[in-house]
Amino acid sequence: MRLSWNEIRARAATFAAEWAGEGYEKGQTQLFYRDFFEVFGVPVRRVASFEEPVKNLGDRRGFIDLFWKGVLLVEQKSAGRDLKKAKTQALDYFPGLKDADLPRYILLSDFQTFELYDLEEDDAVFFPLADLPRHVEKLGFILGVQKRSFKDQDPVNIDASELVGKLHDALEEVGYTGHDLEQFLVRTVFCLFADDTGIFEPRDIFLDLLENRTREDGSDLGGWLAQLFQVLNTPEDNRPRNLDADLARFPYVNGDLFRAPLLIPSFDTEMRARLIAACQFDWSGISPAIFGSLFQSVMDKNERRAQGAHYTTEKNILKVIEPLFLSDLRGEFERLKARKDSRRRTELQAFHRRLAAMTFFDPACGCGNFLIIAYRELRTLEIELIRELRVYRASEDQKELDAADLSLLNVDQFYGIEIGEFPARIAETALWMMDHIMNNRLSLEFGQSFVRIPLRKSPHIIHGDALETDWANVLPPERCNFVFGNPPFIGAKYQKDEQRAQVRRIAVLGKTGGTLDYVTAWFIKAGDYARGGKAAIGFVSTNSISQGEQAAQLWPLLFDRCKLEISFAHRTFAWGSDARGKAHVHVVIIGLAQRVAAPKDRLLFSYDNINGEPHVSTHTALSPYLFDASALADPHLVVRETARPLNGLPKLIIGSKPIDGGHFIFSGAEREEFLAAEPGAAPFLRPYVGSQEFLNGGDRWILALHDAPPEVLNTLPRVKECIAKVRAVRLKSNSKPTQALAATPTRYHVNVIPTAPFLVVPKVSSERREYVPIGWLEPPTIPSDLVFVLNDATKPLFGLLTSAMHMSWLRHIGGRLKSDYRYAIGLVYNTFPLPPVLESDLVKLEPLAQAVLDARASHVGATLADLYDPDAMPTNMRRAHQALDRAVDRLYRKKGFTSDRERVEHLLAMYEKITAPLATPAAPKIRKRRI
Secondary structure, three states: OOOOHHHHHHHHHHHHHHOOOOOOHHHHHHHHHHHHHHOOOOOHHHHOEEEEEEEEEOOEEEEEEEEEOOOEEEEEOOOOOOHHHHHHHHHHOHHHOOHHHOOOEEEEEOOOEEEEEEOOOOEEEEEEHHHHHHHHHHHHHHHOOOOOOOOOOOHHHHHHHHHHHHHHHHHHHOOOOHHHHHHHHHHHHHHHHHHHHOOOOOOOHHHHHHHHHOOOOOOOHHHHHHHHHHHHOOOHHHOOOOOOHHHHOOOOOEOOOOOOOOOOOOOOHHHHHHHHHHHHOOHHHOOHHHHHHHHHHOOOHHHHOOOOOOOOOHHHHHHHHHHHHHHHHHHHHHHHHHOOOOOHHHHHHHHHHHHHHOOEEEOOOOOOHHHHHHHHHHHHHHHHHHHHHHHHHHHOOOOOOOHHHHOOOOHHHEEEEEOOHHHHHHHHHHHHHHHHHHHHHHHHHHOOOOOOOOEOOOOEEEEOOOOOOOHHHHOOHHHOOEEEEOOOOOOHHHOOHHHHHHHHHHHOOHHHHHHOOOHHHHHHHHHHHHOOOOOEEEEEEEHHHHOHHHHHHHHHHHHHHOOEEEEEEEEEEEEOOOOOOOOOEEEEEEEEEEHHHOOOOEEEEEEOOOOOOEEEEEEOOEOOOOOEOOOOOOOOOOOOOOOOOOOOOOOOEEOEEOOOOOOOEEEHHHHHHHHHHOHHHHHHEEEEEOHHHHHHOOOEEEEOOOOOOHHHHOOOHHHHHHHHHHHHHHHHOOOHHHHHHOOOOOOOOEOOOOOOOEEEEEOEEOOOOOOOOOEEEOOOOEEEOOEEEEEOOOHHHHHHHOOHHHHHHHHHHOEEEOOEEEOOHHHHHOOOOOOOOOHHHHHOOHHHHHHHHHHHHOOOOOOHHHHOOOOOOOHHHHHHHHHHHHHHHHHHOOOOOOOHHHHHHHHHHHHHHHHHHHHOOOOOOOOOOOO
16 A cells, blocks of 8 residues: 555655765665655666666767656765756756656656656755755655646547557457447556556556466466456455455445446457557557547547547536536635634635535536546645634644545545446546546645545436436436536537427427427427526537527527526637647637526626637626626527518518529530530520639529420520439429429529619628629529529618628627628518618719728629638728728618627617517518618
8 A cells, every 4th residue: 555645655755864975876876766766665676767878969879877666866966066067967868768668757856855847837946965854745746646737638639549449440340349448448547647646556467467467379468357357346355365466456436337247358469559558658648638529439440540539628618617516615715714713723624515515417427537637626725725624623633634634525425427338437437537536636735645436426427318318317416516518519400300399399389399409409408407406507508599580599598498598708719629630619618597596697708709809797687698788777688580671671582592403514525515416405505603703703504495386496406405404303302382383394482583783692602701702693694592682772882781890790690600600581681670861872972882892892802702701801901891881880880880790789789679669569560771
């Protein structure tokens, strides 16, 4: 068993007395460090080597005085020698070491003084030999107890997961698969971690067992592992008296981790080598929060090629848990700590008990990242709290409490649901791993050994479908404090039938629920769950739930049915990984509180750059579109799709939709070939323009046979062949309306054949553009259904639609296709509030709108995509747009606007006024406006 810190300090005092006054480098170094490591109860030759040769130092060959690969490099000098030169010498060895062997610590000594450098934490401590007892915690890494800072995507986590991946592949290749493989890997990873972090004592007993007790051909390795797992599941008092001594050294672990029996794989030479290679890796540096997701990826070879693609950075997890609960808890602790009255101690103790009573629930927990980071941060807070409480015991000269009595928090406060069995078990194991890391930190903080083995308490991670599970059976809502996590993102169009059915059932929207993303089911179910208790909610979501038609469907449910309010929100930012194969997606974070418990001040985190850092603002109410809603009479206001323009604008329509199976549509080359065989078809082939052709140029044509005389068609056999193919396509359709169209095969499903210039609005436009490129086309061009068409449009109307004001409305009220802007007639155009000015004021926009068109025309050969690329936009075009923007802004408000956010908040207030009278019988009719 590991020595207590008190015993280590006593040994350190004896060591310091014995070696006082000694100091001959050549003759005493090895004896000195043999005794030094014995202070910690660790045989030095088990972990390190003396006079380790180092190559690749130019023409020189060096020898490290003591070297523990990946952990410690010692440079020893005789008493009184300059340690500055020793440090330079130590660092000179680094180029000759493999990356995996580079040490975290450098120890310099002249026998009577020590200098210890922690290269990872950029920390150093200097002390004389006589003070060694006071500084033994700094050397806790010898026991596997060391300070750990957590970094997003530390490469050590990737290296570790790749080692497990190689082992996984070797096992799978011999037919060891499924549940047994998953459980075996989870248990193995725990042993690898335990071997390097002080759970197994002494260190490396697992590696020692594999290297020295198993045959090189691996034939008996499975049997040894089976017996080891059984030992780890058996209390020491219940083990056989004749148990092998190397197995008897292992502690009782339990905690359900080793309880269930497994089929044990058969190993060969290569498989044994892979397991030993994983065991030789230093597992003390991994973060359980990060490693869990990476470990899961080893189960899928395709995912492993993009290691880290589904990894959530710790920094992003903190964006959820800090405003949800962590900031408030830290703030409360700081207020209690600052108290000077007689109640200070009592209140701190009550706060500690309250922390220990809190419960945390992630109903889509995956590998447990959110739970693990939350547990780590709460344990960190608890350590600070214990530090304050210990002051009282010291001042009262009371007996110091054991470390085991200091910590009240444990992993059984954490609950999760995960649909995959393997990640569910990883989450459980990773929480135990984090518990051990935090116990080590507590040990270092207070100089007492604290190892929570055996594992008497377990996290509550349920393997099941969260949308089919009654959350109250996992954790009664009246006991739950916080629900949080990162539910799956699946758009309505990409859901499986059963997923779509789940969303509809939970939303209780009938058939209309199909437009909601999958993630909304977690929001709604969490809202229903919270009504039975006191839980606050914080979820990550794609930004689609705060835009488009989803906002109008989802938020009334959350506000009205679930009685929730938005307590905090992060506006759109890039959520992803810095790892290889990074998978960035645009997300929002939304915190929800029950209406009766909603905070007075609502926090809004906004990003000037989606990859940058946010700035925070405080508001009395937040809109579902994640804007300040304090100016709205109804902060719950959502913009609803409408079939007619509420603003009096002329009707916007979609372009032609042929439903022809492609038989009427030709590329430029296909058109030339067709006309060569049938030149009489030339009058009926007309340019065909969708978003792609309008923005990027292109050569596409369509047969327009709407008014073709039958006697002419009878002279065009190839045209008639196309007509016959279209009829056949429509007849084969499963849609009855499409089948009916077979009776009129020369007509499209939607027929838009302009006879005069018309304004075109692309349905989809890149998120990078500041402005959606809108412009005119002329006959004989036929617009496709991938653009919207406005006949008889005027220059002032063009100016309004292409202005920053309208673009702001589109960006924040319209929906998205992936991350691109998706224009919508009913949601964007029909609802866009017009400025409250006379038509004569609107006419003043005409020359400014013309200036934009002139600027475009001055760049012959450039496509609209070229011109509206934000990095390549010509200066004269940008200036023309800015002048137009200023003029449009002043039509809405004399002082103008400084940001999109101001524009949308102003427009929402206008929309509220436009729509409010429509609910009453006396609502005035809205007349069309000629703009």
